Structures are given as C-alpha cells and as structure tokens.
Amino acid sequence: MRQRTKAFKVRSAALLLTGLLAFGCLLPIPVYAGLETGETYSNSFDFGALDGAWVSECAQVETDEGQEPGLRFAGASEGAGIVTKEEISAGKIRMEVDVDRLDFSSGGWLGFLIGTQDTDPIMDWNHLADGKHVMLSYVNGIWHLVTQTRNEDGSYVGYDLVDGDLNPIQSGSDSESRHYFELRKLPSNQGVLAGVTLIVTLDDAGSFTFSMKQDGAETLLAQTKDKQLDPYTAGRMGVCVMQGERAVTGKLTNVRVFADDASQAAAEFHFDQSDVGSDYLIDYSGNTRSVTFGALGKMKLTATGEKAAYAVNKTSAQIDRNVVGYDLAKNITVRQDLYLTDFGTDAVFLFCFGMGNAYDTELGAKDTYAVRIENASGQNTFSVVKFTEDGGAKWSTLMEPTAFGEAGGKIPLALSVDGDGSLTVTVGDRTESAESPLEFSRNKMYFGLWLTGSATVKIDEFSIRNAVYSKPENKDLTADFTNNEINVNEWYLPSWGGNLEERYDGVYAADGELVFRNVNTNAGITTKAQFSNFDLSFDITDIQREEKNGIGPSTDIRIMYGISGYNDAFNILYYQELRPLISFRASTRGTVYSILHVENEIADTLPERYDMFSEAAKGEIFTVRLTMTDGLLALYLKTSDEEEFTRITEIQTAGALTGSIRISGYGDGVQGDGACSNFRIDNLSVKNTDTDPSNHADYGFKSSREWIEWDGYEYTKTWNNGDLLPISGRQQTGENSALIPIVIGAGAAAVILVGAVVFWSVRRRKKSGARK
C-alpha cells in the first residue's frame, strides 16, 4: 500500500465518491448483466458434403458453378497453414505450390516448411528460423525470399543466395538485409500473387532452389551457391502464412511434394475434401475460419412431390429470459441466405424453430413454429405458423402471409427471438414482428429446414447466434499490496515475463505497491476469477520516463479482459477476437496517447493533463477506471488533484466477454528490441457490476509469501541393508574406506584369535596333563 496520510485517504475517498456520482457510476447498478453474444454455428457450405451438424435427407452441398476447390486463407494471422501428416524420406525433396491468389499487399509472409519434425504447433516463427525453411515476402515493391536462422545471440544470419545466373541477390549487407534476397523476376503485381506455381527444392547436402512456373515455363529465381542450407532430412512438408499489417487472404489450389525426382507425387493435398485431417495437419492459428477448404457452394434441398427434403441442425440455442430488449443482440438470431431455385406453386419452404429434438425429423411437431414461404399465387410470401398437432398438418397462423421482394435471387432470411418470446422475422426486403410473444415449451430449441412439393432451394451462409447472460461467480477484489503481500488465491502473477538478463525483473510487490520492472508482454497481474461486467480501477503511481542502464523509457501499460484462462500467455488472438486492448503508451517524448485496439489499431491522444509519460507528470498519481457494461466499454482517468473522473473514451463492443482481467506490460525485453515496461501501480480493485451479481465466492487468503514456507521434501525411501552382502570380515563405513588393510586386519585378527585359542588350549591341556 502506498503510504498516504489518513486525511488524504478520506479526502480521496470523498472526491472519488463525488466523481463517481457525477458520472452516474454509483447510480443504480447497471440495468443489464454481462451480455455475451456468441456465434454458436455457421456454415458457408463450401465442401462437397454437409458437415456432421445436420440431420438431413434429400439435402446436399453443391459447388457453385465455376468454382475450383482450394485452401483459402481468410484473416489468417500467425502461422496458419498446413503440412503433410506423414514424414517424407528423400535425398532430394521438391514442393510445388499452386497459388490461385495470395494478397501480400499489406505485408505478410508465405512460409515453406521443408522437412519439419513438429506437429504441434505446426507453424511457428521459431520453426522458420532453424535453417532450412524459407519465406516469401513482399517488401518495398519487390518480392523477397527470406532465409534465416538464428545466431546464439538471437540475431539472424542468411545464406548468400544467388539467382539463376549465379548473380548475388542479397538485398543488403547489414544484418537485417543480408537474409533478404530479391526475386526480381517474380512479377510485382502490387504484392498479389496470382496464377503461379512456386517451387522449392532441397537435397540432403543442403542445396536449395526456388523457382516459379507460370504458363508452363519454369524460371529459377534463387539458389544456394557456396553456403548450403541445412540438409533435408525426412520430415513434413507444407506451407503457412503470417500476417503483415493485415491478415493474409488468398487461395492455394494444390500442393504437391515429390521425392527424389519421381514423377509421381509422394504427397498431394486434396483441398476438396472435408475430412482434412486424413492427409495433412492443419494449424488454424486459433481461428478456425482462417483456413478453409473446398469450393464455394451452397446447401441444396430437393423435394419431389412424394418426398420432402429436410435438414435439421444439431446445434441448440438456449432461451435466456434475461436477455430482453438489448440493441446489441437478441437472445437467438438465425440467419441464412435463401435461393428459391425451382419454386413452383406447390412448393413450400419451412424454416422451423422451437424444435425440441434435432432427430425429430417429422415435419411440424406440436407446439413448434415455422417461417413458411410459399408461392401459392405466383407471389412469394412468408408467414409464421405454430403447429397445433404433430405431423405438420395443422397449424395456427401467428403472422399473416406477407409478400416480399428479392434481390439477385438471394433472399436474406433472419429470425430473432428475444428472451421474452418476442419474435422478429426478416425475409427479403420485409421485416415483421409478431404481435404477441411466443411461448416455448423448453428453454432449448433446434432449427430445421423443410421443403415440400416439387422444388429446389439453396441455402448459404447459415448461422446461429445465441446471446446469453454471463454471470460468473466471483467477488469484488481489491489489492493494496500492504506488507508487500498479494492474495495469490485471487490474483495470478507469473514468475516469468521479466527481462531475461536481469533476474530482479518481473512483477512483484515492493514498498506497498506493485512493481513492473523491465517486463515484457507476458508479465502482469491477472484476476483468477472471471468477470463479465466489471468496474476496474487502479492508480499508476510511477512510470520510468527516461533511459536507465541502457533500458529506455517504459513501454505500454496494458489492460486486457475476457481472458479465458488466467494463466494464458498473451497471443495475437486477443486482437482477433475483437477485444479492445487498452494501452497507455508514450509515442514520442512529451506526447502521450492511449490506444484502443479493436481488430485494427485506433489511437487517441490523451488530454494534456493526463500526459502521464511526460517529465512534467513525474510524481503525479493517475487513477485509471475501466468499466464494461454489456459491451459498452468506458475508460476514465483522474489525477490525484481531481475530484471527478474524466471519460476518455467509450466504445460499443460486440458484447461482454467473460474472462479474467489483466494489467500487463508490453515488449520483448532486452533480448528482443529492448522494449519493456517499467511502472508501478497501487490500489487495484475489480468490482462485479452484473445485475444481481454472483459475487459470493470466497477464495480464502493465501499470501504470496506462503509458497516459500514449506518444510522441504519429505524423503521416505528406506534403503534395505539386507540387500548388502553378508558380513564377512569387519564392517567399516565412511569415507576412504581402506579395503586392503581391513582385509589384512580382519584376516590377521582372525588368525591371531584362532592362534590365541590354540595357544590357550595347549597351555590348558598341558596344565591338565600335568595335573594328570
């Protein structure tokens, strides 16, 4: 606890209270609890078969006309890619990658993995630095091949590649440039590769080539000359991408791997299959949508007059009666694009909801509902019905038939049900709401598609979103670091994350505050409990604003929330999942700005009085307050002289995200670029602001100092000396036991003993004889 006078504390509390009231923060507890708006199912139907989420008949996935199967990268970031499942033995390996299109116009990398041994994680920056993998990158208007391996000190070294005419192509002589090789014969095309096959070869002597093939002509772009790459040894082959400024998008149509100049491929990737795990291993890099396969397509339902077609989705949605009236999301929302391909007057398409069982494939179970689309009078209409008997033959109409228009054949069909049963349906250009709430017999429902008559319809972009309250059990937490103690039952502080050169570095309590000393991104303090809606506050009591011992001014002070595991290290997924990452950061000396990350970086300069990184701010205490209310994130700041908080920014996010809350540093430490964080915080608190919060947990107290008070290892093994040889001779233990003297001594002692007995016996016998 930072030392303050009692009067100061009272005054601070009063000011804080005034400030909070002024901002309405202590006015009635927020109306809503932690609304989480999660997508529970989505499918674009781009494989040749329906996935296992459907129970269906007369339904299939059909590839769109003109589409070719392939591997598509969409929003792929760090290391998303694919390798062969099996290791491939060869004296020389050749991999051909057919690129339909890859967009590196905003930077990015295509990594060629050659003989990798690893499967988990498959693609990793570190793997690309071990001496035989190469990367393609577009820099300053020129394609480059990057070969790299790390020196002991972490710097990179290159391989001195030459072009097909043996001319040097190294982009420069400095340590950074010398592992970049210019591929001037690869068409620039503003960083977009299209319709080209990229070919790498590597043999067991480390001889390497990189070529392109376009329109049947193969051109050698780069090769080793004097310095060979690491030799090829049996391993997996594949490719991966890494993002530059933006995530990578593109499509590969095939990858073939050949061993020892064989004409038959040892491995060929089949991107038209849905069971992608059978031939190769995939790294989605945490985002399953970043790597997809197959060809663009749709689900097709074909009904004949005698037989209906149907597809029931096995994903359920939960009715949460607390999710009512949000602008952000309805309790349940299902969207799809409908194409009425062959839809005559006898055709009826039913989008059924409120179903109690995904395997109940009889149309129209009693008390379930449907959006009914038909063309009875030559005009497409939709209505909403409730089945009143099993079998679908009888129903009541909740929403009368409404004609709708369509644009380009695609008919958006959306249904939303709120927690109170209110229903809204959008079909084509019309949106209608039911007059009275629907009643559902169960809290869980399934969705199905039915088609009757002689008709064909297609479905695309089907998704189910299910917004629910999240009210994790927790308790309001405070940490004031009194006695330099922390309750480690409530807070997690990793021992790692400090700068590796200085073992004093890390996050620790000292002087009644929490010190972040020379820490990188992974060092921080994190709530072990999870929160949905919360009110976080803490004081920034000091920031290193100047260079000390070769370490520059502090980098960021970061706040994260919604961390699914409190001990999860930071990774780039945090950005991808659209969680704002709040950073206080010095841009240049004297200028300060806070940055809120929402997918792409947004930067706002802080008001001058909160220029916390400036020299003028030295000695000032800044109180940070961050609130999350059902997706509305608000950041406030206050100096110690201010009575009220100032709202710095407010942002509507996609919804609350239940998880742990973390304050951390940022940087790589001196082993990276030297960037690391140096600051102190105090008076940390997190309040649960959910409606009727479940803040009843009791974690108990375990001091951060307690771990050190164990009693040592309890050694219980007993060595059975019955294992030893039977005693023969005199036993001796201890250091430098003298084997020979013992033996001699033992032998001599025995002889002397025997002799003495004999001698004594003789004397006794003689004496006895004398007596005789």
Next chain:
Amino acid sequence: MRGNKIRQKLCVVLLAGVLALSSSGCGAAAGSGVKKAGTYDPLPVYKYTFGLLGEDEMPVVMFGGPIDGFIMDGYKPETMINDNIYRYYKEAGVNGIVGTANWVNGDRLDEVTRILNYTEKYRINYVTFDTSLIWLNNADIPSLDDENVKQRLDFYEQYESFAGIYCQDEARMEYLDELAKAHQFVFDYNEKNGTNLIAYSNMHPYWTGSEVGYYSTDYTNKQYDYEMMIRGFMDKGKLPYLSYDRYSLLRSAGDDQPGTLDQEWFENLALIRGWAQEYQIPFWVCLPVGGWGALNKAPNEPEFQWLVNSALACGAKGIEYFPGVQPTSDDYMEVPNGELGLVAMDGQKTKYYYYSKNVTAQIRACQKYLMNAASVGILVDPASSPDSNISNDLPFQMPDGYTFLLDEFRELRSVSDNGLVGCFDYKGRTMLYVMNNTLEDEVDEVTLKFDGAYGYSVIQRGIVRSTTGKTLTLNLNGGEGALVLLK
C-alpha cells in the same frame, strides 16, 4: 622352556597364517580353491583436483548457487543466500560451487562476500563468475598486472575457499582463442602465487547430426564437427580436465513416470573418455538435478543413481550437478519451487539433496580407489539396456587401441542380470565398478562370473564387505553402484 618353544612355533604358524591370508584375501571365508587375483603392470592414471580438495577427493561440483533476488507469485525475497543452504550442500556431499551471482546480478562484491563467508565456513570450493576478471562474451581478458584485477584477486585471496574462476560454459569454436587466454590468465596466476585455482570451462555434449552448425556462433556454419570442437578446446584451452554436460534423460510422460534415455548417453561418455585418455587428463560429467523445459525429465532416485554410477563406471573422475539451485530465469522459474536444484530457492531441501547425500556417501567411500584407477572399459549385460547404443563403433577418431565396450576383463568373464561393470586397473590390480543398469525402482541380483574363485572386497552404500567365490552376486537397487576389488 618347552612352553616357550611351543609358543615360538605357534607364533611362526600365526605369522605364516597372517601372511597367507594377506596374500590370498579373506581367510575366514576362503575355502579351498580360492585363488589370488592377478597382478598387472599398472596403467597410467589421470586425475585433477583443485582448491581445498585433497589429492584423492573426487570433485562433486554444483553449477549455479544461491544468489540475491528472485521473484515468484509477485513476492520478491531479498536473497537465497543463507547458512542453511550451504550446510545442506555440505551434507549432500558437494565440495565445489560454480557461482553465478556476478553473472546474474552484476558486479556486486557484497553478494559474493556473503557467499564466500558461507563457503569458507563449510569448506566448500567456490569458483567465481567474475565479470571484472573474465567475461568472454563482453570484454578482453585483462592483465594480471592491472591494478583493478590485482585488487579483485586480493579480495578473493582472503578466502581459502576461493578455488577458481569461471571462464566459459559450452564454448563455441569462435571463442577458443579468447578462451585460451582466459585459461592462461588462471594458469599464470597459479604459477605466480603458488595457488591451485581451477579455470572452469565446460564443453558441449555430442548430438547425432549436431556436427552441422551447432559448434559455431553462426548456425549455418557447417565446417565444424564435434571432434574439431573438442580437439580445438583441448589444444587451445589446455585444461587439466575435460568437463561436459549431457541431459539424456527424457520425459516420456510426467516427471512421476519413468523416463527414457536418448540413446546417446554412453556414446557421449565413450567419446569424451577417449579424448580425455588421449590428452592424458580426467573427465567430468555434468548431470541434471531436476527437470526443465519440455524434454528434460526430473530424475527420480534410481535414475539419479544410474546417471552418477554409469559415469563413474565409465571412468569419470568428477561429477557436476546442474543446477545447484533453481535458476531465476523464465523457463526454469516455471518449474515449481522445490523441484529443481539440491536446495529450493527458499533454502529447503529438495529430493536431490537426499539423492546426492546417498550417492556421494558411496563416492566418498570409493574415491580413493576411483581417483587412482585407470578405466579400461565396460562390460554390459546385453539384456539390460536403457541405453542400448553402447559400442566401440564411434563417429569420431579415437586414440589408437582405444576400447570402450569389452567382452571380458582380466579375471572377469561375464555379467548378467542387468549388470554393467566398469573395468579398472587399480595399481596393477583388478577393480570393478558394478551397477544395476536399469532405471526402474527395483532390486536386481547382478551376478559377475570369473575364471576362478577369488576373494572380493566390496564397497556398497559406503559400507565395506568381503566375500569369495567364482561368482559374485550383488543386490543392487536400480542404478545403484558398488565397487569391487579383487584380492
């Protein structure tokens, strides 16, 4: 008078008996047919001790000792340096520490002073990592005439336990010229001052395939292989011992599950042993004291015994432990307190304190023999093979006539039942270091067969016993070793 004659005769008989038993071994158990073991031309022995160590005292040296400051769970105690830790080291049989305080925390004499006060108290050799003297990566090797160097060495000379200077761990080819100067710095100091400080440098192990790039600071540099690395190190560095580290015990499941060996443990021992023989110096082996990272398994007691005793059986004349205490860098700090090092960061005994105490009791009881014996090779029960890659077929040039794996040795014909036998010449006599060649926690009856019946003195668990026979059966725990001297 007649009684006197009888007594005189008996004295003659007694004397003859003593002599007979002295020459033939243990008389009490010596039945008929027990032969006197052979005597041979003694083979040359290479040993090295330093600092406070006695001539026959085997070094048991710990790399990395307590330092000031570390952080765990947000708690940052001021120091690990306290009396208990050094007392426990002593009890665990450690007689040397390669300290890292100066390396980790910068050039702070107060920290080193507190350490030296404890090493002085417990008579443990302290090898200092002193960046103001030798810091290969960052500074030139200074002159002994440099006033600052003199002052620093004067400081150290106050302490009898000051036993050496760290020069380099796992050097690479590019360091060797500078490393030679570092070693010479220590050699010159010894010559000038009549001291016996060690210039401490440790060498890489060999990994299959590691001949490409690994021994250079430039990983793409493929011109060096392991033999070039070692020979360069020996030719230039001229150390009187050859130390290397190898962590062959791999984690197949959790640390509570049996480990596996990487099948390169004995290959490394064979290579280092061969080169050490060629350069006529002893070799030391550095062993893991705990597990870290994804691969290195924390040894249990049979595995720990196995690592130490297999090194001794192959002729190691020094044992090193890494780490002495949990290092305070990121990856090691992920290991829970108390699982790494002989002593935990907070000064409590870890399991390795007990393991070391047990194994060094055996070392201390045997060291007079081990330090004065020449390794001839090993015999192995082929069925016992946590590491089955034991061969005379080695990937690099060994000295002429070099042998490692033997079919038989002098009087010894075979070993069975999981046995592995280190074969030694001890001053012209046959000495064996027998171990149970399994990582399992089990007791096996390891049986040695000889070409005749002999007398044997056995040291096991620091206890000396003797027996006779044409076969010798020892009950040994997993990894346990026993020294046998034929009589």
